[in-house]
Amino acid sequence: MSQPDFSHDGIRTARGTAFRYLFMLCALLSILTTVAIILTLLLDAVDFFAQVSLVDFLTGTRWSPTNEPIAFGVLPLISGTLVITIGSAMVALPIGLLTAIYLSEYASDRQRAYLKPALEVLAGVPTVVYGYFALVYVTPAIDAILPVDLSTFNALSASIMVGIMIIPMVSSISEDAMSAVPDSLRQASYGLGATKFTVSTSVVVPAALSGIFSSFILALSRAIGETMIVAIAAGQTPRMIDLTDPAGMFLDSIQPMTSAMVQIGTGDIVGQGPAYKSLFAVGLTLFVITFVMNLISELVASRYREVYR
Amino acid sequence: MSRDSTASLPAGLGRRDFLAAASVGLSGGLAGCAGVFATEGNNVNIAGSSTVFPVTEAIASSFSERNPTVNLSLSKTGTGGGFGNFFCAGRTDINNASRAIADAEIEQCGNNGITPIEFQVATDALTVVANPNADWIDCLTVEQLREIWRADGATHWSDINGEWPDEPFELYGAATTSGTFDYFNEAIIGEEENHRSDYHATERDRTIVQGVQGSEYAMGYFGFSYYSENPDSIKAISVDDGDGCVEPSIETAMNGEYTPLSRPLFIYVAKESLEKEAVRDFVRFYMKRAATDLVSEVGYVPITEEKRDENIEKLETAIAEVTA
Amino acid sequence: MAADTGETPADGFGRVSRTKDVAFRLLALAATLIGIVSLAALLLNVAVDAVGWLDWQFLTNPPHPDPYEAGFLPALVGSIAIMLMIALVTFPLGVGAAVYLEEYADDGYLTRFIQLNIANLAGVPSVVYGLLGLGLFVGLFNIGYGTVLAAAFTIALLILPIVIISAQEAIRAVPDSQRQASYGMGATKWQTIRNVVLPRAMPGIMTGTILALGRAIGETAPLIMIAAPTTVFGLPNSFFSKVSAMPLQIYNWASYPQTEFQYGVVAAGVVTLLVVLLTINSIAIVIRNRYQQRT
Structure with missing residues (x-):
């Protein structure tokens, strides 16, 4: 570590704080990933459930997404x-x-x-x-x-x-x-x-x-x-x-x-x-x-x- | 860069602005990168029918050996998926198709400024197969096939012919999403009836071969190429369309005797993509190769030389128009 | 097992128990070995099948419907390109997150939440990450279906939790006395991390990251979900080239009907993939061993 850093407390602290937040951002990325997974799944799933009822989906005993008769159980x-x-x-x-x-x-x-x-x-x-x-x-x-x-x-x-x-x-x-x-x-x-x-x-x-x-x-x-x-x-x-x-x-x-x-x-x-x-x-x-x-x-x-x- | 929003691959911004907000951290410099490095140049992207896939694969492989710097991608998406999600959405340059393009698809392409050009590249014969030990069948009429494969039809072999075993069918067919299913459904089942749904449906033809090999009472159908790869392990059934039994073969398909289960195979090229040198080179190469043994090696019937010359002329006209 | 606890010491644990003891020991040993032996048998099978198929032509040709001409080059290069991109993305992000959690964060509610969340992310099925990649990178950011970037970002998110967890372990293994010594000399937190903690933890972090890359190179389902092409010819020439990868090519070849594919070409592909994987893991082990010798 270079000498001048030791004599400039202000810069030191600022740099330390900057890194702290940079690292924190990395850690928060994991939460963002979870949020992104949930949103990606939910947004399209909501579209899906607008067309197929949740009850039919969860209780249906036939799965045939493309074959007539269509069923999404x-x-x-x-x-x-x-x-x-x-x-x-x-x-x-x-x-x-x-x-x-x-x-x-x-x-x-x-x-x-x-x-x-x-x-x-x-x-x-x-x-x-x-x-x-x-x-x-x-x-x-x-x-x-x-x-x-x-x-x-x-x-x-x-x-x-x-x-x-x-x-x-x-x-x-x-x-x-x-x-x-x-x-x-x-x-x-x-x-x-x-x-x-x-x-x-x-x-x-x-x-x-x-x-x-x-x-x-x-x-x-x-x-x-x-x-x-x-x-x-x-x-x-x-x-x-x-x-x-x-x-x-x-x-x-x-x-x-x-x-x-x-x-x-x-x-x-x-x-x-x-x-x-x-x-x-x-x-x-x-x-x-x-x-x-x-x-x-x-x-x-x-x-x-x-x-x- | 935003593409057609009717495509099934999720497309573009707007719809999910709040997702964007939530993932600002993730996006970082990515969106920026996307703009800087986007190069369209040396790529040829192809999607579409799994039936045409082996033809295009063979030609692409041979093209790639001569032009190793071209990045050429080939996806199996089915004919309709290829048109709807990739080709007419501007994501691919070429679509493999086991049927002619539909009006709705032409319209979708038109809305996105894509002009499809049709080239017939081969002829396909569908083959109905059974286990070699099923000695009671060699030939079926179209009506019998319909009875076996339609919804609410026969369930046992004895339902078709009283002398046949009183055993249930074990049926292996193309997945409803494939061009093969569409073709079989159209040619055999027809408009009035539905294809049955209680059968082993798969995109993977090998599943059908293996399934039929495994049971004496099994039956399946798929492209002739897959039969030609496994002629000993399974038995091809001749089809009687009213003029007697015709065995599926390269000859009977080419001379049109094998009805109703033979059909032309196409590739569709986006006229706009011909502006790219790589696409031009590849399609030219394709057209020359389509009349050769390369096609019969993968089990299809090659087009005639007149058809090939006709294709080349059509291609050169289109190239002249876009490069002029 | 309840029966044994019922016995009183006065009855003693006689011959029956001794026999049972030996039998149980052997049973447990057999259980320990059964998975390893089964895998070894399968690997032997695939290695034998690959003989005659895994040659120079296979490694340098593009794919082809004829098994005798089929090659693996675009998939091999594609996998390596994706892996390098993943390394570039996950290494800084993973180390950053680990440094924050180990060196900066207090033991509060947020930290525990992040920690639990990371553990949970490590358990999310890879096919779900594929949907994330489809929605986020292919859809929202419009990077293009099946491109090098979309593939790399998707799998990077998938292995990030593993990288973070292993980097945390490496950082935790740095003795606290060293940090104290650094502080004692007047160093700031960042100086301590940069000059003391990270250099000491680096071999461990590298090992963990490389092992995670080994996991990444075998991933298939996320690539399928981001619509990676069935087959690619030619090499990737930009970040936006469509990309194939070894496991994906293996999956697609496995559906070819010819037995030459099933018991030949695919076997050669599997052996190539495993050799690359083994090489990656060996590098990690070499780094770890060298580090262990030094300390």
Whole structure:
């Protein structure tokens, strides 16, 4: 820093203040981004809801934006998203939790040093690559191995890929929470003669529960917003699902919200009609769902951080 | 820079002034940059039909190898989306079209000062396909096809012919947004009926190939080019338009026997865009290539040499008018 | 797990529990490895499929409907052009925001709100950012559909929260004693930040930013939403050139019907994308390691 600055307090302060506000502007940009997202979605969604009633949108069970008879019921898309969420949860939640337990309770420092970056790679692979894998490797493999009638585009392989992708989200946040559990709790159990299994499942997991819960929600929110895997591998059939019929849910083609957005975004839709605006209505629905989930996750997480601080 | 507001891509200021106010921070110097660096020169932008896409892609690829400095973009938007949102809105120079331009589209173009010039570049045949194991069908009449594909029509194979399996159809067709759907709907279903909506609708022809491969009771339709790529894995159905069964092939489409499922393919060039050297060069190149094997390699029927000469003459006249 | 807590210490944790303990350990290890092993198997598959397709011609040709002539050059160059633009936009903005939040802001309501907001933005689906880009950059600012700038700005907003969060961590890791020493010598806050905090935090900030760029280069959905063209021939020659990117070209090729595309050209594209991604991440790791050695 040059000498004259030290002797001119006025300039110094002015410059300091200028930078302060410049940096503040950068930070406020994040709020502007949120505002811009909400406004972009809302403005077009409002246009959409001027033509299609909100009730029809939220309760309709047919989604057919361009095919006569036109219908804009979002439920089939939400049910498609639900299938992917359930499927990926069945993959990622148990695997992620067990991984977190292994890393936090069993693994040596050396093992951790290799395993953690390797797990992070799972989240770093571009989703278009996962989608391609699901379509050209996973689906044919499942079709060959399992005696089921699997459609080319199906929820099963897409869910598995989404599940694998979100494992590190579950494992790293859960592991953080488990590591935050004070060692005194573990020592007390060992003192009573407990095995590592008992300590892990009966002491550490319950104590880290809110962190684990937070990781689950965050991971599922990611699954809900995942676009390319489902757009490539899950199909374009908007349909209502029957929760009591797992085969029907997973073996056939579905259409989650994100995939419908890609279809509208790339489709042959002319002008500013409701078909085009529905892109923003679905986008808004997706945004609200993931936003609320992220918020819950954040609030739960901040709670567990406080407990052992 | 404000463009036509009927276009589906959100266009221009005014409508969202308050969004602008909210995002002053974001805008920063961006709007300024936009003015300073805007160059129109060495770009050719193309949108439109996914059916014509492979023809234009092949020609553009070969053009690009000779003219690597030209930035040439090609989007699959469907014929109507290409006209409405891109071409007639002044966003693209060329539109691929699997049907002739509609009157409303000519009007929209006119309102924006765009004069479309039509060039036929190939002939397409739509192909109806079934699983190779479906040994009961080789040929269908237009009426039978309509019964299978119309709304509230047949649901089982046995509904069409009592001797066929009592199994439901598994139908794969073009998405309603595609030119292929429009064409099939117009040629087979007709005005009185609606195309059914309970089928696997997709823009991606491979979905249809894969779907039909996967089930003995499946049926689908798409452009002949996709069939010519996968002739072993699926079976093409001959179509009887009253004069007996005609198999889809390059020959039957070119000589007009394969009705009603063969059609001309076009590109539309904005006359105004011919002022740009890059567009002129590209369209000239295109016209010369359209009568060659390059078109049959992607599965369509090339235009005749007379048609090509006619196209070139039309193009040179237009170029002479805008550059004069 | 409830059953075990019910046991009293007097019963002891006998052989059954020991067996269970070993079984559980193995189960947890298997769970840890299953994702990694599956991904490795898939990567092996794609690498094998790419053999014979990923050659010089593929890397230097424009796309073509014939799989044997198809090339990746415009997508490769497009991705790199977008990425450089993103770096130029996010680095100053991300560092600025992080400096404000770590060095200037008090722990008040506004700061916490900004912090929560940033965490939330990091979780907004990328397809929604695509709609933002469509409305803001393509619509409002009229930068043009699918241009280098529109693509870069859209994805820049998407990775900005990640850049901010990692820059904050890097700044937080600078020991407070160093700041105090600087103040002790009479330096102002800005002088301390410029001469002490940022130089010390820079390797961490660079690492975080580069890793975020790795995320950016794989993004596809935002590009689809801002109507990036299906295919581009020739290289971008201005900020307003239409741009393609590697993941987008992969997505579009994946819909070509020929098996040569599915199990050849696309595999070559995937391997190219992953190699570029790996290179980016290696640079980040090299920077991090060098920094760790110095301190």
